[in-house]
Amino acid sequence: MFFDLHVHESQELVDEVERLGYNGVLTFNHEEIKNKDYPDNLISLKNDSSFQIRRGLMIYSKNTADLKRKIQKSRNEDVLIVYGGDLKINRSACENPRVDIISHPYHGRRDCGINHISARKAAENEVAVELNIRYLLRSRPQNRYKVLGYYREILKLQRKFEFPLIITSGAHSIFELHTPHDIIALTNCFGMNEEEASFALSETPRNIIERRDLGSNALVKGARIIE
Template structure:
């Protein structure tokens, strides 16, 4: 089962993802122009294809991030933080209410993730996203840097075992790639087959499982039953 949890679009874009071989997508809105009505009728296309509601949070600083996470967490299945700023990257990795830190390397020379953040992401089960369009929609010199940043993150993931996820960050059908295409592309930054499949399958599944039980969790490791 393959999922793309970073799709900016509507039902038509979700249908295209289904045609390409996905079993589900998260349709992501920006926190800058969030509208609950836009997602009120989003459930599923067919029984074998699920659509999840998501938000991408753009925050000015860690305190702003914390407030927006508290605001949007009850409203969505998938909560993404727009990364790149080192303080935002760290705040996201330290917050167990965050599902995904997207492109922590954005506008940076390094990967945006170090040993400290990798350990925090692992402890709080925050998935670090590699955006396929970060690699494909750039000029050659930037693409080389992005590949290096991806490799840095993968090496840290192998050591600290934080969740890793691959998303398209697609805004149109032209930004989507088939799962098979992504599996081929990940060889360029040294991911093996099992790592890629986990990033497209197991990590998204775990995010949804966590989302379903989150309201019953009092603190990490303690939840209400019955």
């Protein structure tokens, strides 16, 4: 079972993701969700197929105070993804157990944006670090080696500290979507083996979705209210 946890919210994209062999998708509007319900076209898909569709909330923040305020405003059921890049925001996101995914921690930086301290905190709080395929493919060919280097650094830290790692497409159009097996082959370029790549595309995303499905029933890690 493969999942893509970062796709722009559109009917066409969801259909294409399903055609390519994924079993679930997490869509983002890339703005704060004002309408908390699913759009009409996605509701029908959500209800009548085995394909899982979830909606996430992307948080863009200027500073750590702003990040904490936005996290408090979110609902328990929303999958929270924090757009990183700034070192303080990366660290703050890794320290917050309410955050599910930290996206683009390397954005606009000359390093991977994750150090041993954030890595340890991410592992403790089960914050997944995202490796975005769109970011890699949109980088200029002469700079691609840098992005591959960042991914390699993150992978090295992941092997040491064992924080969750996910691979996403980050697609905005159908031209940015790829089959899971093509992505697994691509991850070989930055030193990921097949087993690790499959895990990052299947088990880790599934755990994130399951954790959020529990929503407000989850009290603390490992305990939940049974109705």
